[in-house]
Amino acid sequence: MIHVAxxxxxxxxxxxxxxEGAGVLRPPRDHDRGLARxxxxxxxxxxxxxxxxxxxxxxxxxxxxxQGAAIVSLGELGGVVRVALAEAGVRVVExxxxxxxxxxxxxxxxxxxxxxxxxxxxxxxxxxxxAVDAWWLRQLGLYAAGWNKTLTATAYRDEVALKVRLPxxxxxxxxxxxxx
Numbered sequence: 001m002i003h004v005a006x007x008x009x010x011x012x013x014x015x016x017x018x019x020e021g022a023g024v025l026r027p028p029r030d031h032d033r034g035l036a037r038x039x040x041x042x043x044x045x046x047x048x049x050x051x052x053x054x055x056x057x058x059x060x061x062x063x064x065x066x067q068g069a070a071i072v073s074l075g076e077l078g079g080v081v082r083v084a085l086a087e088a089g090v091r092v093v094e095x096x097x098x099x100x101x102x103x104x105x106x107x108x109x110x111x112x113x114x115x116x117x118x119x120x121x122x123x124x125x126x127x128x129x130x131a132v133d134a135w136w137l138r139q140l141g142l143y144a145a146g147w148n149k150t151l152t153a154t155a156y157r158d159e160v161a162l163k164v165r166l167p168x169x170x171x172x173x174x175x176x177x178x179x180x
Contacts, residue, residue, distance in 0.1 A: 008137065059078075093165065103160040
């Protein structure tokens with residue numbers, strides 16, 4: 001079995017999905033701004049990925065069309081988490097937001113509520129959008145590696161999975177290994 005984690009980074013409720021299930025990491029109120037929040041999220045992410053020994057983590061890539069100060073802060077968070085995972089030896093797979101939406105719903109421009117509803121139909125029992133997105137990210141990683149145990153195979157899921165660049169050394173379900 002392969003161990004894949006999905007992370008939907010957020011400054012208020014980072015979605016996490018692992019072998020144990022999905023949920024959110026919420027910084028305590030005394031970490032409501034700046035560096036303290038970034039450090040708390042970094043440490044919490046490392047605890048749920050490095051401790052259980054994730055083979056790789058699937059992250060939603062940056063939304064380059066977005067604008068504003070919140071995007072800068074999310075970029076900081078994304079950088080902090082990516083560096084921390086790299087330093088800890090955890091391999092990261094980035095998935096464009098449109099590919100995640102297509103994997104979940106069959107179309108790359110699906111709305112957040114459509115992705116959420118598709119997650120519920122597929123068996124995710126979370127009530128937070130961030131947790132559902134993380135669940136989908138993990139499912140995509142498992143699907144791309146051939147370890148899908150829950151999702152119905154579809155042409156659009158197969159198409160998306162072929163675009164995912166798995167890390168070298170990942171053992172696929174059919175006994176192959178991704179070459180470097």
